[in-house]
Amino acid sequence: xxxxxxxxxxxxxxxxxxxxxxxxxxxxxxxxxxxxxxxxxxxxxxxxxxxxxxxxxxxxxxxxxxxxxxxxxxxxxxxxxxxxxxxxxxxxxxxxxxxxxxxxxxxxxxxxxxxxxxxxxxxxxxxxxxxxxxxxxxxxxxxxxxxxxxxxxxxxxxxxxxxxxxxxxxxxxxxxxxxxxxxxxxxxxxxxxxxxxxxxxxxxxxxxxxxxxxxxxxxxxxxxxxxxxxxxxxxxxxxxxxxxxxxxxxxxxxxxxxxxxxxxxxxxxxxxxxxxxxxxxxxxxxxxxxxxxxxxxxxxxxxxxxxxxxxxxxxxxxxxxxxxxxxxxxxxxxxxxxxxxxxxxx
Numbered sequence: 001x002x003x004x005x006x007x008x009x010x011x012x013x014x015x016x017x018x019x020x021x022x023x024x025x026x027x028x029x030x031x032x033x034x035x036x037x038x039x040x041x042x043x044x045x046x047x048x049x050x051x052x053x054x055x056x057x058x059x060x061x062x063x064x065x066x067x068x069x070x071x072x073x074x075x076x077x078x079x080x081x082x083x084x085x086x087x088x089x090x091x092x093x094x095x096x097x098x099x100x101x102x103x104x105x106x107x108x109x110x111x112x113x114x115x116x117x118x119x120x121x122x123x124x125x126x127x128x129x130x131x132x133x134x135x136x137x138x139x140x141x142x143x144x145x146x147x148x149x150x151x152x153x154x155x156x157x158x159x160x161x162x163x164x165x166x167x168x169x170x171x172x173x174x175x176x177x178x179x180x181x182x183x184x185x186x187x188x189x190x191x192x193x194x195x196x197x198x199x200x201x202x203x204x205x206x207x208x209x210x211x212x213x214x215x216x217x218x219x220x221x222x223x224x225x226x227x228x229x230x231x232x233x234x235x236x237x238x239x240x241x242x243x244x245x246x247x248x249x250x251x252x253x254x255x256x257x258x259x260x261x262x263x264x265x266x267x268x269x270x271x272x273x274x275x276x277x278x279x280x281x282x283x284x285x286x287x288x289x290x291x292x293x294x295x296x297x298x299x300x301x302x303x304x305x306x307x308x309x310x311x312x313x314x315x316x317x318x319x320x321x322x323x324x325x326x327x328x329x330x331x332x333x334x335x336x337x338x339x340x341x342x343x344x345x346x
Contacts, residue, residue: 009317010276011232012309013244013283013326015128015192016047017169018062020289021109022134026090030109036292037109043291044115046299048122054306057124059323061169061192064132064154065093066112067161070103077132077153084135084142084150088205091141093133116161126322128167129154129188138174138204148182155186166190167323168241169285174202184241190327192285193243197225220251221263227271229280235330242327247271247283250305252290253297265301269308276316281326 017023021030021037030037051058068074074097083094101107104114119125132153136142151168158165167190168183175191183191194200199215218224228247235243248271251257251264268284275282284305291298312318321329 008319010279011281011326012318012320015059015285015323017287018060022063022093025096036289039292039295040289043295044288057320057322059126059128059167060119061128061130063130063134064157067157069113078149082149084146086139086141126324127163129165130169134171136174137179144178144182151186180241189240190242190244190323193245195228221260227274229275229282231280238330242331244323244326246285250284250286253294276312276318
């Protein structure tokens with residue numbers, strides 16, 4: 001491993017929305033999503049092994065409920081009056097929590113303390129937050145104070161593992177200035193922002209249109225809305241919370257869309273190459289449960305992406321940083337470049 005002791009030429013960031021069933025419960029039951037959920041743990045092991053082999057720094061934004069060791073523990077952190085009361089009751093995971101198993105051994109789809117510990121055992125992996133209850137900040141029936149209680153709960157349960165949460169990924173990318181302020185007040189320093197394109201702008205479910213979804217789908221396979229790379233110079237000097245903006249969602253391998261797989265991989269490689277050549281940030285993200293179906297094919301795709309990173313690291317000085325590391329770099333003024341001493345594959 002080579003050591004980088006000066007400014008990076010460019011940055012490659014990966015963040016993962018670690019949520020298991022909590023993240024899809026408003027759309028799918030366990031039975032409807034069982035194949036993905038049953039294979040997520042094998043997929044996570046495969047990802048971690050690839051990240052170690054290619055020296056990839058990753059942020060795992062975890063739903064706080066996954067940290068709990070029992071069903072009873074789920075209800076200790078937020079009093080009923082401070083839980084979100086969405087106009088759409090199915091958006092709240094507290095009703096689901098009443099029905100889940102007693103612990104991880106009985107219900108591995110809703111509890112994951114062993115996975116949290118496993119992630120921590122691998123190098124360069126940051127554990128961030130995806131809120132405590134997979135909280136939706138732009139839906140009606142909740143307030144910033146409800147969100148404050150939820151985020152406090154996420155921090156409290158993580159602290160029981162000795163983890164200090166510094167990075168957040170907002171579920172469904174729902175956020176605005178009110179909720180960013182709450183996060184900053186509670187010590188959250190870095191967040192994954194959306195692309196500065198209207199089809200990616202944070203909105204409630206009510207405003208999520210078919211046109212927006214189609215646009216994002218096309219953008220995953222072709223250069224429909226630009227490369228979504230961000231010059232490092234433009235990201236420096238931010239105040240808290242620091243935006244580490246996303247570039248693209250890595251769509252999972254699909255039998256129906258298998259003919260588009262070469263386009264998807266080409267799209268990502270070209271974005272990464274553009275970031276490496278222009279001195280920018282490229283930030284890829286997905287959910288670990290996305291790899292629960294066609295796991296081997298998804299891991300093979302990931303390895304091709306990581307091989308391309310290694311090529312760009314050696315040729316152009318691209319560096320892998322997780323959200324906390326990238327955010328610490330961006331929060332500094334240009335003249336205050338630290339000795340980052342992070343690994344560059346070689």
